Amino acid sequence: MSNTIEPDSDRLVTVQNSEEFAELRRKFRGFAFPMTVVFLAWYLLYVLMSGYARDFMGYQLLGNINVGYVFGLLQFASTFLIAYFYERHMDNKVDPLAARIRSQLEGGQQR
Amino acid sequence: MGHEVQGGLAIGLVIAATVLIGAFGLRLSRTTSDFYVASRSVSPVWNASAISGEYLSAASFLGVAGLILTYGADMLWFPVGYTAGYLVLLVSVAAPLRRSGAYTLSDFAEARLESRTVRQVSSIFVVTIGWLYLLPQFVGAGLTVQLATGAPGWVGGLLVAAVVVFSVATGGMRSITFVQAFQYWLKLSAIAVPVLFLVLAWRADGMPTPGDGPPTFADRTPVEVPADLRFDVVEPVRVLVNGVLDGQRYVGEPVVLGRGSHEVGEGALLTFPAGSTVPHAATVEASDNASWARPLTAVGDRDHPVYSTYSLILALFFGTMGLPHVLVRFYTNPDGRTARRTTAFVLALLGVFYLFPTVYGALARLYTPDLLLTGRTDTAVLLLPERLIAGTGGQLLTALLTAGAFAAFLSTSSGLTVSVAGVLAQDVLRGSVRDFRVAAVLAVAVPFALSLWARSLSIADIVGLAFAVAASSFCPLLVLGIWWRRLTSTGAAAGLLVGGGLATAAVTATVGGVDRGGWTGALLAQPAAWTVPVAFLVMVVVSRRTPGRLPPHVGRTMVRLHAPESIAVPERRVD
Numbered sequence: 118m119s120n121t122i123e124p125d126s127d128r129l130v131t132v133q134n135s136e137e138f139a140e141l142r143r144k145f146r147g148f149a150f151p152m153t154v155v156f157l158a159w160y161l162l163y164v165l166m167s168g169y170a171r172d173f174m175g176y177q178l179l180g181n182i183n184v185g186y187v188f189g190l191l192q193f194a195s196t197f198l199i200a201y202f203y204e205r206h207m208d209n210k211v212d213p214l215a216a217r218i219r220s221q222l223e224g225g226q227q228r
Numbered sequence: 229m230g231h232e233v234q235g236g237l238a239i240g241l242v243i244a245a246t247v248l249i250g251a252f253g254l255r256l257s258r259t260t261s262d263f264y265v266a267s268r269s270v271s272p273v274w275n276a277s278a279i280s281g282e283y284l285s286a287a288s289f290l291g292v293a294g295l296i297l298t299y300g301a302d303m304l305w306f307p308v309g310y311t312a313g314y315l316v317l318l319v320s321v322a323a324p325l326r327r328s329g330a331y332t333l334s335d336f337a338e339a340r341l342e343s344r345t346v347r348q349v350s351s352i353f354v355v356t357i358g359w360l361y362l363l364p365q366f367v368g369a370g371l372t373v374q375l376a377t378g379a380p381g382w383v384g385g386l387l388v389a390a391v392v393v394f395s396v397a398t399g400g401m402r403s404i405t406f407v408q409a410f411q412y413w414l415k416l417s418a419i420a421v422p423v424l425f426l427v428l429a430w431r432a433d434g435m436p437t438p439g440d441g442p443p444t445f446a447d448r449t450p451v452e453v454p455a456d457l458r459f460d461v462v463e464p465v466r467v468l469v470n471g472v473l474d475g476q477r478y479v480g481e482p483v484v485l486g487r488g489s490h491e492v493g494e495g496a497l498l499t500f501p502a503g504s505t506v507p508h509a510a511t512v513e514a515s516d517n518a519s520w521a522r523p524l525t526a527v528g529d530r531d532h533p534v535y536s537t538y539s540l541i542l543a544l545f546f547g548t549m550g551l552p553h554v555l556v557r558f559y560t561n562p563d564g565r566t567a568r569r570t571t572a573f574v575l576a577l578l579g580v581f582y583l584f585p586t587v588y589g590a591l592a593r594l595y596t597p598d599l600l601l602t603g604r605t606d607t608a609v610l611l612l613p614e615r616l617i618a619g620t621g622g623q624l625l626t627a628l629l630t631a632g633a634f635a636a637f638l639s640t641s642s643g644l645t646v647s648v649a650g651v652l653a654q655d656v657l658r659g660s661v662r663d664f665r666v667a668a669v670l671a672v673a674v675p676f677a678l679s680l681w682a683r684s685l686s687i688a689d690i691v692g693l694a695f696a697v698a699a700s701s702f703c704p705l706l707v708l709g710i711w712w713r714r715l716t717s718t719g720a721a722a723g724l725l726v727g728g729g730l731a732t733a734a735v736t737a738t739v740g741g742v743d744r745g746g747w748t749g750a751l752l753a754q755p756a757a758w759t760v761p762v763a764f765l766v767m768v769v770v771s772r773r774t775p776g777r778l779p780p781h782v783g784r785t786m787v788r789l790h791a792p793e794s795i796a797v798p799e800r801r802v803d
Binding site for chain 1: 538545569787
């Protein structure tokens with residue numbers, strides 16, 4: 118890695134305490150944690166519906182395919198959807214910020 | 229008998245390909261770093277294929293269909309959970325973990341917490357989880373070789389153990405990456421191609437559905453008993469018996485089997501009339517078809533389905549990140565961004581694969597109900613083609629599936645063996661390449677020995693237990709280690725020991741044969757829902773009580789984990 122820089126400890130401490138670094142972690146957590154909660158709740162909803170809303174889940178939509186199966190497939194689809202949103206969030210929101218912190222560090226390094 | 233030759237040939241080809249690709253990669257692996265993590269120079273698609281190839285084990289290829297055959301809709305959570313576990317891994321820990329620069333989970337623990345003790349505790353759980361996961365691979369290999377060639381049950385496990393030790397000990401991780409990637413595509417083709425033919429055959433058969441009653445034999449069905457067996461008869465049935473039944477020898481005579489428990493000797497042939505209800509093995513409590521098709525219906529001895537299902541989901545979601553062989557793959561990405569890309573590809577590759585075992589499970593309910601009697605439900609995938617498609621076509625598809633199943637055993641076992649051996653070599657031996665080879669032998673010998681007596685356990689169930697231990701130990705360590713700077717070494721060690729220890733104890737009780745019924749049974753059989761929160765709680769509470777044990781370089785470590793990798797934070801040497 119030719120463009121790697123090796124800042125000294127002082128600079129690292131500065132980075133760690135900087136507003137940008139806090140922002141970087143906030144941006145990441147602000148997406149990751151709520152998303153994890155939402156999708157765990159979404160799966161829990163499915164389990165609970167299967168357990169306590171039997172008639173609704175067993176309602177036959179087409180031949181042997183009932184609401185439960187469609188719901189199940191949606192769980193699968195939502196997994197991919199979240200992965201897609203995550204990827205976009207990281208590319209658009211987090212990576213540019215990371216790049217900015219890096220360029221600041223590099224600037225400081227060149228003195 | 230042509231199919232033995234074909235089965236043997238299919239297995240031989242997969243082994244040959246594995247060894248050859250491994251040998252090709254061998255020429256590329258030079259240094260210790262190459263050996264463990266393939267020099268971090270593998271592209272996302274290759275790496276994603278390799279991760280998926282490694283991840284799709286005997287449980288995915290054979291076990292899921294077997295559980296769906298027996299228990300029905302609830303078991304769909306296995307494929308969903310296996311896939312979604314990667315999402316949790318992606319969102320919560322993938323990139324920071326990659327930046328930590330550690331080779332194994334134990335390395336991560338030591339780098340983050342700066343403590344030998346935490347490292348050693350982690351190593352114990354890496355080995356425990358690895359062994360628990362390797363065990364069903366050997367069981368599956370035994371079943372497959374037995375079915376394909378008629379060889380005794382231990383042959384398959386020994387074959388896999390030997391090939392894995394050879395390729396791991398000679399090639400390390402570099403060659404393994406290529407082998408794994410190849411094996412993903414082999415597994416996908418092996419499971420997808422037969423589905424087309426099976427579904428066509430099912431349509432030609434008039435698209436039967438299971439109906440509402442108990443599972444029945446559609447036609448007059450002879451069932452050969454592969455090993456001494458106790459089974460329960462649900463409805464009295466008149467069968468032709470050739471062999472030992474309830475202590476008496478019969479030679480092709482009709483016997484009426486009354487309701488209740490019976491015993492039949494190895495090699496006996498029971499012929500059931502068309503339309504009769506399928507009895508079930510004492511170890512397999514099957515449901516009637518109506519509750520089979522519906523979720524959460526407390527099938528057989530699986531009580532408290534809502535709790536059990538959610539606990540399973542938690543284990544699978546949070547366990548994936550704690551599997552030793554999964555994690556090491558993230559270090560083969562050049563940076564955190566490619567690590568994310570790779571994970572997204574993995575989700576897609578796994579999602580495509582998991583559509584298929586479900587189809588096998590549903591068709592198995594119709595065409596291989598006799599497996600409920602013999603208890604060999606894990607072989608459903610391999611038996612279906614010959615049941616549905618007569619002649620050479622069916623035999624060829626069986627050979628293809630046999631090859632795919634073998635690829636599954638080999639790839640998962642190699643990945644696990646690399647990880648377990650890596651930890652054993654570094655923490656028990658001295659860490660040289662020679663020690664790594666000795667460690668590889670140790671890593672497979674123990675689970676192989678265990679597999680000899682654990683044959684009656686369901687493959688996917690044991691793998692589920694490995695996930696539960698991983699979720700109760702490494703998930704809290706990783707999540708808190710990455711996101712909570714006040715985690716102390718004492719807190720981490722305590723959480724690992726309590727959470728992982730409780731889960732391991734519950735698993736041991738379940739595998740040891742504790743009754744699965746009632747609340748105690750459910751809590752032990754699916755421990756994740758209580759052991760994961762307990763582990764988190766212990767880590768947080770103990771860390772708060774021991775602020776003095778905060779790692780001295782935690783600030784630097786946190787920057788290293790969360791800053792973009794192009795800022796190289798000087799690594800503290802930990803040897």
